[in-house]
């Protein structure tokens with residue numbers, strides 16, 4: 478008895494059940510079934526495969542390197558020069574994925590090391606007697622070191638030792654705008670790689686490269702793949718007036734988007750767009766200022782002197798993003814299988 482019981486218990490291992498199908502001539506149920514089938518087929522083909530490209534793998538691990546080069550010369554009226562080239566107006570000098578182009582400036586000529594009055598706009602530098610001006614103390618947010626003398630004739634500010642006279646404080650002047658900057662060109666070279674799909678390319682066409690680069694200029698409709706841009710066009714595309722932006726400066730984002738379908742077109746192409754950054758936040762002019770720098774020289778008397786520049790300009794930030802797709806058998810099988818599963822569920 479005992480061994481028979483054991484045998485019965487083990488028998489379930491060798492059991493197999495099948496589903497029993499019931500055929501029916503009911504037109505309503507038949508129609509409903511076909512509609513469900515068609516819906517699922519439509520979903521699979523239309524949505525999963527055509528719309529969402531479910532037969533491809535996506536790769537958004539974009540690695541990118543950007544090199545920029547600005548070109549053009551401009552007439553300027555400064556104490557030390559009347560012509561500016563890229564070496565004068567591009568900051569920093571080696572172009573990367575960000576650069577600034579000077580379009581306006583305020584010049585303080587002929588500064589010399591010595592004693593003079595501090596700019597009265599510098600806060601916390603007022604005094605009524607010499608004791609309030611500690612010798613050797615630096616003026617906070619100021620231009621020099623206190624000499625210990627209170628200059629009552631200058632509305633009571635401490636005298637300083639520094640580059641004198643101090644920087645001229647005023648709003649940027651439309652008369653000093655570097656007008657030719659509108660015609661400066663910016664060459665952007667962008668190498669990208671999708672690491673998962675092991676696909677690399679660049680935004681410069683492979684064929685007739687040097688000839689193409691000599692003659693082309695980016696234009697949304699005529700020449701959308703040319704990597705050379707006119708500064709005036711970039712500003713215009715952001716919906717801003719060049720004169721306005723050149724006067725006080727501003728930031729622009731250059732967006733390079735790569736959407737690559739590697740099945741259709743092995744040469745995937747970039748799409749460029751331009752946005753003004755931070756335009757909805759009102760910023761004081763002092764913050765719009767790009768940078769300050771000085772040029773040093775020795776005058777005829779042998780004294781060290783310098784010309785001090787406060788520069789306004791257009792700051793460009795180049796941002797690269799994108800995605801590549803390519804056929805792959807695994808997502809294809811997974812998507813078909815899930816649709817078949819759905820269909821099987823419907824027949825239940």
Ligand SMILES: *[C@@H]1O[C@H](CO)[C@@H](O)[C@H](O)[C@H]1NC(C)=O
Nearest residue numbers: 552553554555556559584653
């Ligand atoms: C340059 O500027 C100075 C004053 O800042 C002016 O006197 C001079 O006429 C200007 N020169 C030119 C060529 O515009």
Ligand SMILES: *[C@@H]1O[C@H](CO)[C@@H](O)[C@H](O)[C@H]1NC(C)=O
Nearest residue numbers: 590591592624625626637638
């Ligand atoms: C500046 O003032 C200090 C302190 O009064 C004095 O020692 C120094 O000689 C002055 N320098 C010049 C260039 O006048």
Ligand SMILES: *[C@@H]1O[C@H](CO)[C@@H](O)[C@H](O)[C@H]1NC(C)=O
Nearest residue numbers: 599600601602603616617618
């Ligand atoms: C200016 O000095 C006053 C009093 O010494 C101090 O309360 C204030 O915080 C200072 N302001 C700045 C901007 O340093």
Ligand SMILES: *[C@@H]1O[C@H](CO)[C@@H](O)[C@H](O)[C@H]1NC(C)=O
Nearest residue numbers: 594596597598630631632633
């Ligand atoms: C002193 O202050 C008066 C009025 O606040 C101003 O008109 C004048 O220009 C100031 N002088 C200096 C040297 O800053």
Ligand SMILES: *[C@@H]1O[C@H](CO)[C@@H](O)[C@H](O)[C@H]1NC(C)=O
Nearest residue numbers: 655656657658659660661709
């Ligand atoms: C920019 O170049 C065009 C054509 O070369 C010229 O007509 C225009 O005057 C230039 N603009 C400036 C501000 O120099």
Ligand SMILES: *[C@@H]1O[C@H](CO)[C@@H](O)[C@H](O)[C@H]1NC(C)=O
Nearest residue numbers: 670671672673674675676677
């Ligand atoms: C990536 O592609 C290059 C040529 O296109 C090939 O030489 C290299 O072996 C590939 N690397 C991987 C990891 O597949």
Ligand SMILES: *[C@@H]1O[C@H](CO)[C@@H](O)[C@H](O)[C@H]1NC(C)=O
Nearest residue numbers: 682683684685686687688689
């Ligand atoms: C490259 O230049 C040659 C000669 O200038 C021309 O025949 C050829 O069509 C050009 N190729 C492309 C892709 O423009």
Ligand SMILES: *[C@@H]1O[C@H](CO)[C@@H](O)[C@H](O)[C@H]1NC(C)=O
Nearest residue numbers: 712713714715716717718719
């Ligand atoms: C941009 O340029 C077009 C054509 O030159 C001009 O019609 C438009 O007013 C410009 N936009 C701005 C904001 O200056």
